[in-house]
Structures are given as C-alpha cells and as structure tokens.
Amino acid sequence: MKSAIDPDQQGQKPPPSPGARRILEAVWSRLRTIDVRQIGLPIAVVALFVLFSSTSDVFLTARNFQNVSLQAAALALVAFGQAFVILARGLDLSVGSTVAFVSVVTGLVMVDGGVLLGVLAGLAAGLGVGVVNGLVVTRLGVVPFVGTLAMLSIASGAALTLAGGTPIVGLPESFTTLASQRIVGVPLPAIFVIICFGVAFFFLRSTRFGRYIYAIGGNPEAARLSGINVATMTALTYVICSLLAAFGALILTARVASGQPTLGASLALESVAAVVLGGVSLFGGRGSLFGVLMGVVFVSVLGNGLNLLNVRSYTQMIILGTALIAAVALDRRLARRTGD
Amino acid sequence: MTSDDPAPFVELREVTKHYPGVTALDAVSLDLRLGEVHALVGENGAGKTTLTGVLTGALHADAGEVFVAGKSVKLDSPAAARKLGIVGISQELAIEPYLTVSDNIVLGQEPTVGPGHQVLSRRLADSTATRALASLGASDVPLGSTAGRLSTARKQLVEIARALALDARVILMDEPTSSLPGSDASKLLELIRELRADAKAILFISHRLEEVIEIADRVTVVRSGRKIATLPIEEAPIDRMIELMVGRSIKDFFPPRRSLPGDVVLEIEGMSRDPEFHDVSLSVRSGEILGLAGLVGAGRTEVMRAVAGADPRDAGTIRLHGDELDPASPSDSIAAGIVYLPEDRTEQGLVLTMSVLENIALPSMARLTQGWGLLRRARVQDLGRQWCSKLGVRGRIEGSVANLSGGNRQKVVIAKWVATTPQVLIFDEPTRGIDVGAKREVFEVMHELAAGGAAIVFVSSEIPELMNVAHRIIVMSAGRVTDELQEHEFDEERILTAAFAAHVERKALT
Known part of the structure; x- marks a missing residue:
C-alpha cells in the first residue's frame, strides 16, 4: 500500500492490483495449509477409479456399483465399530469371529423361531461379545491386543461348536431377500450403512460421549482427572463395535442365505486397514469417521476391481497387505517431513 | 580456573536452529574448555535444550559451525558426537530399564571377543563398568541389578559412568539435579567438581541458580534463542543472572495479595x-x-x-x-x-x-x-x-x-x-x-x-x-x-x- 503513494515508484512496473494479490495470497495460503496426508486417500481412490475404468468395461456400470456397495456394506459397519475402539486407544481383533458367531446364532434361532427372533438373537449375541470384550479390557486389565485375540478364538470356537462345523441352511426367504432389495436402485444394506454412518458420525462429532472417546484416546489420565468415567466409556466402544459387527453379520448372513461359522475371517485385517488408511491414529484420539468411510471405499473398490481383472482372491490378500504397509510407511514419512 | 584463558576444546560459532514459527537458536556462539564447568541458564524456551541437542548430534543446526580441538566437525548423529568425546546426560535419563547396570554402562560400545569380534564378553563389560563406577566413587552400585529399579540418583551415576567408559572429554548435563533430593544433589555437585579436576569440559544446565554459583566457572545466559552474555561466575550474582534472563528487573514480581480469609x-x-x-x-x-x-x-x-x-x-x-x-x-x-x-x-x-x-x-x-x-x-x-x-x-x-x-x-x-x-x-x-x-x-x-x-x-x-x-x-x-x-x-x-x-x-x- 505504501508503494502507491511513494513518488519514487512512478514509472516502474506497477505492482499487481491489491485485489488480485490478495486473492492469490489467499489461494496460496489455503494451498499451503492442505495436509498432504489428508488428501492422499481420496487421491488414491480416484486413481483406483481411473485405473479400473480404463482396464475393465464393467467397472463403471450401475450394476457394478450396486455390487460393490453390497459387498462393502458389512466391512463398512465393522470398520465404523473398529474406529470407535481405536479412537479410544483400543483394538478389536475379534470382529471377524464375532460376525461368524452372530451368523450362526441368527441362523439357528431363525430356522425355528422366525425372522424377528433370529435377528434379535443375533444382535444379543453381538452385544454379549462386546460386553465381555469391554469387561475383559477395562475390569480385568487385559491389554486389548491379547484380550480380543483370545475372543477371536473363543467366538470362532463357539460358532463352530454351535453349528457343528457345517452351515445352517433353511433360512426364511423373507430374510434372505432383504439383502437383494433395492430402493431407487440402491441396495437396502447400503442404505442401512449410510444411516449408520450418519448416526455414528454425529455421535462422535456432536455429542459429549463422542468427545469423551476422543479425549480418552488422546490422554486417558487427563480424561479421568476431568471427571470422565474412562472405564465405562472404553467398554462402551467395544459394545458399539460388536453391535455394528452384528449388524454386518446379519447382512452377510442374508446374502449367503445361511448361518456360516466361517464368515468374516478377513474382516479383522480389512477393518483395521480401512481405519488406518482412513487416517485414524492407532494411538487413539485422532481421525474422523469420514476418513474411515473413504478407507472402506478404497479397500472395497480395490477388491472389486481386482475381481473384474480376474485376479485370484489369494493374490488379492497379498496385494491388500502390501498396500496397507505401503500406505502407513508413506504416512510415517510425510509425518516426519511435516515435523508432526 | 587459570587466568591465561586456555584454548577452547569445543567451540560453537553462530549456531542457528529454526523450528516452524520459532527461532530456537539465533547465531549463538559458545565455548567449552577442559577442566571447566560452564553453566548455561535461561528461561524455559530460551534455547538451552536445543543447544545441547545440537552438541550431542540429536538435532541438526540450520547454520553455524562447531569446532572440536580446533577442527571444524559435523555433528550429524549422536554416534558422531560420541566419537568426538561429547556425551549428553539428558533430563529424562536414557537408561534401558530392563538391562543390568553393567549392560547399560557399555551400551553401544560392548566389548567383544572371539573370531570377528562378534561375541559379547561379559567379563570385559563388567570390568569396564567396575572401573567407571569406581572412578565415580560409586562402587556400591551392583553391576548385575536391573537398572530400572535403581533410584534416580543412581541411574544418573550409571549414565555418567557410561560417559566415562566412553572416555568422554565433554559432558553435557541438562538439569541433572532437578529430580534429585537435596543430599543426592550436593553429592552430584561434588562429583562434577571431581570430573572438572579430571580435565573434563562440563556444560551444566540448571534452574537452580544457587547451584550455578556454587559449581560453575563461567556462565552463559540465553534469552529467546539469543546469547545475552558469557560472564565469569564472580561477575554474575543471582540477581544479575535473573535480570539478564528476564531482560528486566525482578522487582514487583509477586502481585500483592488481594483477599482476606473467610469461613x-x-x-x-x-x-x-x-x-x-x-x-x-x-x-x-x-x-x-x-x-x-x-x-x-x-x-x-x-x-x-x-x-x-x-x-x-x-x-x-x-x-x-x-x-x-x-x-x-x-x-x-x-x-x-x-x-x-x-x-x-x-x-x-x-x-x-x-x-x-x-x-x-x-x-x-x-x-x-x-x-x-x-x-x-x-x-x-x-x-x-x-x-x-x-x-x-x-x-x-x-x-x-x-x-x-x-x-x-x-x-x-x-x-x-x-x-x-x-x-x-x-x-x-x-x-x-x-x-x-x-x-x-x-x-x-x-x-x-x-x-x-x-x-x-x-x-x-x-x-x-x-x-x-x-x-x-x-x-x-x-x-x-x-x-x-x-x-x-x-x-x-x-x-x-x-x-x-x-x-x-x-x-x-x-
């Protein structure tokens, strides 16, 4: 501004108009504040879309998207639950066998007792696993890694025992067709996931319990001294996680039209992958559910695209594991550069 | 201290270190002499810890030079600094809590024997540790006990013993007495005097200015990343140090009481x-x-x-x-x-x-x-x-x-x-x-x-x-x-x- 009234400046090249400069500065400062780590995943998702739509004719069809969203539904629910646990500095490795256990319980009860009773029994089974996980971690003081790894074995064993090692068939059609129903072209499970996402997102962001979960993950001792009941809130995250896993189990059970004691074996890894790729810190307290949703999209689209390219599922496991390591390694490197 | 100022053993020249948004060190020069305790004082955030970080190779200066024994050196890692005989004893003690005292003392320089020098010699390790502890007058620290179970004062001894086992010439101590009870603190000061008599150069950082008066030969005051002054200790009584640290007189420091007790x-x-x-x-x-x-x-x-x-x-x-x-x-x-x-x-x-x-x-x-x-x-x-x-x-x-x-x-x-x-x-x-x-x-x-x-x-x-x-x-x-x-x-x-x-x-x- 000073230059405008400075006579010495006359005859020299005029400086860019203040308005334009201000806009440029605003854009630049805005660009500078963008964290590469936060936009990395959306960029990766876009890259997958570009890659698969150029290599497969089927990828960019409405039918395929219906397919992906149906496949992603169970993972999304489990990953949302996993995010609650990890945000509070925990970890739930038992989600996969919880899904199997819920599937078997649902199947067994539904065959004799009907759809409603079956669904309620399944949800109760999930609730039970969550309560036990929560108590084991908070009351018995078993570290989450060990406690939920043990629960993985227990729930899996229980599912196989109850089912006698074989799938439970003969579920009513009114239940199994739920998975394939659509509302304005969107599969019912996907709509359910969107509702769950909205509720969970809102819970974490706008309720005090949500803030407590972040506070516990960020600093459990400070949270306790602030009058937060850390043990109860932590246990609650395990209950939420197992309940969401139970909903995921219901969707999968309907899709395969049977109670399966081996359902969901890959969900522990996939859910942790989606949560971590989505930018949630494994040390707790940091990350958003929107990032987790993006992580789910990434994992699901990757699997779908590879399927379309006829990559075998065993090879896909190798690719997913490698992608997880690469993403976290890249994140660590960027974190060091920004001095975080 | 001799009057004919001996040549400095370590010399920092115009060392600068920036962090995002702050200049932690702004062209700071400082020298350490063998057989001398050099105190470094300043408020928190004045740059003391950054300065020791640069000297121990834990942090990289953005500008400036470091000379050791007259030669320009690159302190780009803790290993490089240790090789030059510069060892830091940090505020949070760098003790491996589950290793024994002996293993802690030889950590990073384990004596080895056998073909290709690949086999750790416990006997040599113990004798190195014994010697180092004995020279500190701390032979009563049991070599085989788990280091994490020692008192803070003894952990500190183990760290100093490690520095001696390395044959360190320069020892940097960041707030070494802050976590010690009174009697242990005065023992540590006594030990620092012995190290000085042994021709070590010591950089001593402390908030306890009485200790600085008691032990230091010279004192450097830093404020907001800048060096304010280096003075012989006789010219720096406590009031003067505080004034230099704060940049103003310390009168009116305590606000007046305003309330009367009730029920x-x-x-x-x-x-x-x-x-x-x-x-x-x-x-x-x-x-x-x-x-x-x-x-x-x-x-x-x-x-x-x-x-x-x-x-x-x-x-x-x-x-x-x-x-x-x-x-x-x-x-x-x-x-x-x-x-x-x-x-x-x-x-x-x-x-x-x-x-x-x-x-x-x-x-x-x-x-x-x-x-x-x-x-x-x-x-x-x-x-x-x-x-x-x-x-x-x-x-x-x-x-x-x-x-x-x-x-x-x-x-x-x-x-x-x-x-x-x-x-x-x-x-x-x-x-x-x-x-x-x-x-x-x-x-x-x-x-x-x-x-x-x-x-x-x-x-x-x-x-x-x-x-x-x-x-x-x-x-x-x-x-x-x-x-x-x-x-x-x-x-x-x-x-x-x-x-x-x-x-x-x-x-x-x-």
Whole structure:
C-alpha cells in the first residue's frame, strides 16, 4: 500500500492490483495449509477409479456399483465399530469371529423361531461379545491386543461348536431377500450403512460421549482427572463395535442365505486397514469417521476391481497387505517431513 | 580456573536452529574448555535444550559451525558426537530399564571377543563398568541389578559412568539435579567438581541458580534463542543472572495479595494411605491461599490427589462446608466443587490431540449438552472464548493445544478448571516449567480467584513463591504435617527445617 503513494515508484512496473494479490495470497495460503496426508486417500481412490475404468468395461456400470456397495456394506459397519475402539486407544481383533458367531446364532434361532427372533438373537449375541470384550479390557486389565485375540478364538470356537462345523441352511426367504432389495436402485444394506454412518458420525462429532472417546484416546489420565468415567466409556466402544459387527453379520448372513461359522475371517485385517488408511491414529484420539468411510471405499473398490481383472482372491490378500504397509510407511514419512 | 584463558576444546560459532514459527537458536556462539564447568541458564524456551541437542548430534543446526580441538566437525548423529568425546546426560535419563547396570554402562560400545569380534564378553563389560563406577566413587552400585529399579540418583551415576567408559572429554548435563533430593544433589555437585579436576569440559544446565554459583566457572545466559552474555561466575550474582534472563528487573514480581480469609470451606482430617501419607489434617478458608511446602516426595501431591478423588485413601474424612464427602472418582469431587490442577500438564492436564476450546470444555461438558448428550457448540465456544480472554491465552483457540507454549498451556489448564466454577482449587506446582512473565500471571489469577471467594491450595517446591503468594503455609515431610506458619511467621529457614524434619529424625535414630 505504501508503494502507491511513494513518488519514487512512478514509472516502474506497477505492482499487481491489491485485489488480485490478495486473492492469490489467499489461494496460496489455503494451498499451503492442505495436509498432504489428508488428501492422499481420496487421491488414491480416484486413481483406483481411473485405473479400473480404463482396464475393465464393467467397472463403471450401475450394476457394478450396486455390487460393490453390497459387498462393502458389512466391512463398512465393522470398520465404523473398529474406529470407535481405536479412537479410544483400543483394538478389536475379534470382529471377524464375532460376525461368524452372530451368523450362526441368527441362523439357528431363525430356522425355528422366525425372522424377528433370529435377528434379535443375533444382535444379543453381538452385544454379549462386546460386553465381555469391554469387561475383559477395562475390569480385568487385559491389554486389548491379547484380550480380543483370545475372543477371536473363543467366538470362532463357539460358532463352530454351535453349528457343528457345517452351515445352517433353511433360512426364511423373507430374510434372505432383504439383502437383494433395492430402493431407487440402491441396495437396502447400503442404505442401512449410510444411516449408520450418519448416526455414528454425529455421535462422535456432536455429542459429549463422542468427545469423551476422543479425549480418552488422546490422554486417558487427563480424561479421568476431568471427571470422565474412562472405564465405562472404553467398554462402551467395544459394545458399539460388536453391535455394528452384528449388524454386518446379519447382512452377510442374508446374502449367503445361511448361518456360516466361517464368515468374516478377513474382516479383522480389512477393518483395521480401512481405519488406518482412513487416517485414524492407532494411538487413539485422532481421525474422523469420514476418513474411515473413504478407507472402506478404497479397500472395497480395490477388491472389486481386482475381481473384474480376474485376479485370484489369494493374490488379492497379498496385494491388500502390501498396500496397507505401503500406505502407513508413506504416512510415517510425510509425518516426519511435516515435523508432526 | 587459570587466568591465561586456555584454548577452547569445543567451540560453537553462530549456531542457528529454526523450528516452524520459532527461532530456537539465533547465531549463538559458545565455548567449552577442559577442566571447566560452564553453566548455561535461561528461561524455559530460551534455547538451552536445543543447544545441547545440537552438541550431542540429536538435532541438526540450520547454520553455524562447531569446532572440536580446533577442527571444524559435523555433528550429524549422536554416534558422531560420541566419537568426538561429547556425551549428553539428558533430563529424562536414557537408561534401558530392563538391562543390568553393567549392560547399560557399555551400551553401544560392548566389548567383544572371539573370531570377528562378534561375541559379547561379559567379563570385559563388567570390568569396564567396575572401573567407571569406581572412578565415580560409586562402587556400591551392583553391576548385575536391573537398572530400572535403581533410584534416580543412581541411574544418573550409571549414565555418567557410561560417559566415562566412553572416555568422554565433554559432558553435557541438562538439569541433572532437578529430580534429585537435596543430599543426592550436593553429592552430584561434588562429583562434577571431581570430573572438572579430571580435565573434563562440563556444560551444566540448571534452574537452580544457587547451584550455578556454587559449581560453575563461567556462565552463559540465553534469552529467546539469543546469547545475552558469557560472564565469569564472580561477575554474575543471582540477581544479575535473573535480570539478564528476564531482560528486566525482578522487582514487583509477586502481585500483592488481594483477599482476606473467610469461613472454612474444605477440611480434611486424619488422611492416611500407607506408605505415602499419614494422619494429615488441614483446612482452607474461603478467600485463602494455603501454601503446601515440602520436598519432592513429601506426599503433598498424593494427599491432594486423594482429596480430588483421583487416588484412593485408607483413612480420613473430607468435609466441604461441613458436609462429609467421600469421592470415589474425580467426577465426584468435581461435582462437589473441588478441582485438582495436576503438576504434569502434558501428561495429566491436557489432551494434546484436541483443540484449546475442547480441552477447556472437557470437565464442563455435562453442563454444555442438551438431551441425548448433544453438545451445544455455541456454548462450548463462548465458554472457551470467555476464559481465554480473561486469562490472556495467546494462540489460536480453535487450533490444537499442542501448538501452545508452556505458559499458555498452563493457562488453558487453569481455564478448564475455573470454568467449572469450583469452590476449592488445588494448584499442584502451577509454575513449574513456565517463564517468569507467565508465573506472575498465574499468581494474579490465583489472587483473583481467592478474592472471588474460592479456597485455594497451592502446592509448590519454590519456598519464595509460597512466602509471597500464600496467606498461610503448611509444611509436610515424609508424608506427615510437620509445621504450620501464619503469614507473619513466614521464614525460609523454618520452612526448610520442617521440610527436612522427618529425614533428620530418622538419621538421629540410626
């Protein structure tokens, strides 16, 4: 501004108009504040879309998207639950066998007792696993890694025992067709996931319990001294996680039209992958559910695209594991550069 | 010290180090001579720790040069610095807690034997460790015991022994006495004298200026990343050092008391928890600041945490306005109006991953929500704004609390608790690690709260602070109350005597 009234400046090249400069500065400062780590995943998702739509004719069809969203539904629910646990500095490795256990319980009860009773029994089974996980971690003081790894074995064993090692068939059609129903072209499970996402997102962001979960993950001792009941809130995250896993189990059970004691074996890894790729810190307290949703999209689209390219599922496991390591390694490197 | 200034062994020339948003070191030059103790003093954030970081190779300077024995050197890793004989003994001791004393001493330079020198020789390791400990007069430290179980003073000895085993010429000590009880601290100073006689160059960083006077040959004062002066110790009495550190005179440092004590608000009686504290009784009045003096480990924090419901107690009653209170968790105490401001802000007071606003709202959230736990954002914002402006918190309040300086973090901790409108506030070492200006502001807040009718307990290890801020002082020693002084009785010697009382008695018995 000073230059405008400075006579010495006359005859020299005029400086860019203040308005334009201000806009440029605003854009630049805005660009500078963008964290590469936060936009990395959306960029990766876009890259997958570009890659698969150029290599497969089927990828960019409405039918395929219906397919992906149906496949992603169970993972999304489990990953949302996993995010609650990890945000509070925990970890739930038992989600996969919880899904199997819920599937078997649902199947067994539904065959004799009907759809409603079956669904309620399944949800109760999930609730039970969550309560036990929560108590084991908070009351018995078993570290989450060990406690939920043990629960993985227990729930899996229980599912196989109850089912006698074989799938439970003969579920009513009114239940199994739920998975394939659509509302304005969107599969019912996907709509359910969107509702769950909205509720969970809102819970974490706008309720005090949500803030407590972040506070516990960020600093459990400070949270306790602030009058937060850390043990109860932590246990609650395990209950939420197992309940969401139970909903995921219901969707999968309907899709395969049977109670399966081996359902969901890959969900522990996939859910942790989606949560971590989505930018949630494994040390707790940091990350958003929107990032987790993006992580789910990434994992699901990757699997779908590879399927379309006829990559075998065993090879896909190798690719997913490698992608997880690469993403976290890249994140660590960027974190060091920004001095975080 | 000789008068014909010997050539420096280590010399820093115009060393500069930037962090995002701050210049931690601004063209600082400094030299260390063999057989000399060089003290480095300054407020927190003045650049002392950054400077040692540069010397130990843990941090990389952005500009400037380092010379060792006249040659320009590159200190690009701790290993490079160690090779040149420069070893740092950090504030947080770098001890491997699960290894033995002997293994700790030879860590990183394990003596090996056998083909290709690949087999660790326990015999050689033990003899190296024995020699190093013996030269420190610390042969009684058992070589085979697990290092993590030693006392802080002995862990420090192990670290110094490690430096000697490395044949270090230069030893950097960052606040080595801050975590030691008095007698151990004076032993350490004695040891530093011996190291000096042994022609080591020692850089000694301490907040305890009396120690600096006692031990140093020269002192360098730094302020906001700049070197202010290097003086022979004879020319730097304590007042002068403080003036140089602060940049102004220290008069009017303590704001005047503004309140008169009224009725008793908090009363505790017969509080005990074995072995930390025994039969502690005290009371605080409305408008009163009660000072709680004592040595580190005297049980002050433990009693106060029990009052705040953060830890259990074996026995004792707590009364608030005459009504008995039995807090089973911090939330009980908070609901009753008793809040505890922890001594370790970062570990216990704040959630660093959250914003300033959210940290302030944390204990008040029940008040800031409507049905179903829904947060009222506007009220969260108002609350945070109101207290940040009242307490003068500088920094972006929507941003992470991790971006604030120590003094501003302390103000956020205060804001967080004051916002719950408590009747009793327990300040545990509220001035530790914050600079002089922020200290004064903290005292002003305490006086204002007292003037507003709050009852305040002020735990501090700085006796001058207690004498100038509190209305009354209670002294604890080894878990018991040993003295109580009214304002007209305040006397540093009497407080110190009471603080050491339990230790003296024990000695008299043996």
